[in-house]
Amino acid sequence: MEFLSDYGLFLAKVATVVVAVLILITAIVSAAQKDRGDQHGDGELRTRKLNDRYRRLKESLQSRLMDDEQRKQWEKSEKKRRKAEQKAQKQHAKAAGHTPQDADERKPRVFVLDFHGDIKASDTDMLRQSVTSVLSVAEAGKDEVVVRLESGGGLVHSYGLAAAQLDRIRNRNINLTVCVDKVAASGGYMMACVADRIIASPFAILGSIGVVAQLPNFHRLLKKNDVDFEVLTAGEHKRTLTVFGENTDKGRQKFLDDLEDTHVLFKEYVGERRPGLDIAAVSNGDIWFGKRALDVHLIDEVMTSDEYLESACDRADVIVVGFHHKRSLAERLGFAASTAVEQSFWRIVGTFRNQNIQ
Known part of the structure; x- marks a missing residue:
């Protein structure tokens, strides 16, 4: 028993040392990758055409619903159809001779940007680059930008900058639509209100037009x-x-005055961009779910982003645009660890909740 006890203690020490070494290596690699990332520019531009994605999904399901003979005939007819379309496009381009009229003849384009906000609006830099890229090719009066926005708000100055990036689109007279599937509250709604049109799912959370600040004070303890x-x-x-x-x-009192002034600026910002909104009625910090938000004119239509973009594919080329940084090994490990912890936490919460329900 004494041998087993000593052996167990030895294993514990070895495990502690190994974990410490791994943490140290991870920190060093992360720092090195960060420095290297700073030297290699602002990330990689990625685009994806949603029209092709929806078409592949449709064709995949159609083929699975057929027997072997039907599938062969269908695939043969689809191949002929696509070849005929490509041939017609080439002939059209050749006949047009790439004249200035090509811009008028092309289909409208819908550029889709994604913003997932945390308390610091960390996605703002990627949003800035995406907006700059889109504005370099988008045509006012013809093309559209759709932002799939998810954010519960955060720091005033951070979300002010993020909203200003969307203002760049509006200032160029390019139609801007914001789709909210889950939440656009506080700073998130500050961004959403810039749009010409706000679309939200039935139970999306919107509003929270208010300002909050809180901090502990340890003076009495000290x-x-x-x-x-x-x-x-x-x-x-x-x-x-x-x-x-x-x-x-x-x-x-000075702190409260600053909060009130920030709230006034927030209300003015929303009121200027949504003049039909009764700002006094919705600026008390309250939130509304999708259908209720429509009643008070915080949004313009109840619909999911999937439904809107799928319908847009019938009238335009829908292209997802985004900048992405390649994650380092340390970042991937950290992300995997945080995901595992989060899943474990919610699994425990779910188990506890189910036990209470039973």
């Missing part, structure tokens, strides 16, 4: 343990509330 904490500033309003110092009524 004072109880005879710990002094001093805040030195040059400028009356350089620091209003602190985490460790003693907060004053004057500082607290």
Whole structure:
């Protein structure tokens, strides 16, 4: 038993050392990859045509519903049809001779951008690059930009910049549609309201036109343990509330005044972009689900992004545009670990919930 105990202790020490070494290696590799990423530009532009994707899905399902003989006949007819279409396109292009009229004859294009917001609106840089790329080729009055937006909001200055990127599209007179399938609240709605048209799924969360700030204060705990904490500033309003110092009524009031001013700017921003909205009725920080949001004119139509884009394929070439950074080994490991932890957490929550229901 003593041998087994010593052996178990030895294994525990070895495991601890191995984990520590792996963490150190991961940190070093991550730093190296970050530096290398900074040197290799702003990421890789990727495009994907949704028309082709929906067509392949349709053809795949159709072929699976046929028997072998029917499938052979159908595939043969489809091959002839595609060849005839390609031939007709080539003849048309040759006859047109690539004249200036080609731009008028081509189908409209719908450029699809994705934005998944966190508290810092970290996707803003990728959005900026995507918008710049699209604006270099999009034609005002003919093409459209669709943004699939998901965000519960976050830092005011971060989402202000993200909304300003969408303003660039609107300022170029290019039709802008925002699709919300889950949530566009607070800073997320600040971005959505820029659009000419907002579409949301039936139970998407929208609104939360308000401003919130919160921070703990440990002054009494420090004072109880005879710990002094001093805040030195040059400028009356350089620091209003602190985490460790003693907060004053004057500082607290200044902080509240700043929040109110930010809220006023938020309301003005939304009101300018959606003039038909009763901003006083919807700017109390409340949220609305899709159908209710339509009633108060926070959105223009109830529909999922899939439904909208699928219908757009009938009238235009629908192209998904995005910039992507290749994840380093350390980033992939970290992402896999965080995903595993998140899945485990929700599995435990789900099990607990089911037990309570039973």
